[in-house]
Amino acid sequence: MHVAVGSTNPVKQRAVERVLEEFEGSVVSVSVDSGVSEQPSSVEETVTGARNRAQRALEATDAGYGVGLEGGVTRFECAPGVRLIMWACVTDGERLEVASGPSLRLPDSIGARLDAGEELGPVMDDRLGTDNIAEAAGAAGALTGGLTSRTQALAEAVACAFGPFVTTHYESD
Numbered sequence: 001m002h003v004a005v006g007s008t009n010p011v012k013q014r015a016v017e018r019v020l021e022e023f024e025g026s027v028v029s030v031s032v033d034s035g036v037s038e039q040p041s042s043v044e045e046t047v048t049g050a051r052n053r054a055q056r057a058l059e060a061t062d063a064g065y066g067v068g069l070e071g072g073v074t075r076f077e078c079a080p081g082v083r084l085i086m087w088a089c090v091t092d093g094e095r096l097e098v099a100s101g102p103s104l105r106l107p108d109s110i111g112a113r114l115d116a117g118e119e120l121g122p123v124m125d126d127r128l129g130t131d132n133i134a135e136a137a138g139a140a141g142a143l144t145g146g147l148t149s150r151t152q153a154l155a156e157a158v159a160c161a162f163g164p165f166v167t168t169h170y171e172s173d
């Protein structure tokens with residue numbers, strides 16, 4: 001399986017490699033434009049970013065699959081606070097599938113800065129005294145005391161988006 005990931009963030013490449021480790025092939029990273037804002041602020045915008053990245057990664061390479069991963073922040077009516085969300089998209093040029101990873105509540109002090117228009121990565125670094133945490137444990141790692149990580153959280157989204165490509169259960173869809 002030859003896969004192109006539409007990002008040069010090593011965390012995103014590692015997430016895809018983790019999911020596909022039982023398959024022979026390669027995972028390459030390619031820089032593409034997400035086509036959405038630096039900090040997506042709705043489910044729709046986050047999914048659009050993931051989709052654009054997947055399609056553009058596929059077009060830019062000779063890989064068989066393009067994968068896009070996008071992080072966003074939003075509020076849900078049914079749950080408190082500003083939440084980090086993450087979505088994955090996988091396409092082979094014909095079928096296009098999207099799936100989400102976990103969502104987690106951000107501390108209110110961070111949520112307020114996001115509401116004011118700041119971007120999560122730099123706000124997390126400022127708040128935690130870290131250097132580019134978005135390319136390391138991520139908010140998912142920092143805010144759970146290491147119970148999970150951004151790699152693991154993104155991998156869940158990637159695995160779910162790959163489901164229709166690696167099982168027969170969606171064949172008649």
Ligand SMILES: O=P(O)(O)OP(=O)(O)OP(=O)(O)OC[C@H]1O[C@@H](n2cnc3c(O)ncnc32)[C@H](O)[C@@H]1O
Nearest residue numbers: 007009038070071119120121124134138139140150
């Ligand atoms: O290089 P790219 O692929 O753009 O990777 P990114 O991590 O910068 O970009 P995303 O579009 O996935 O995320 C949008 C913003 O949200 C931030 N972000 C997303 N998930 C995060 C996490 O787990 N921890 C810290 N920042 C995160 C990220 O740093 C960006 O500022």
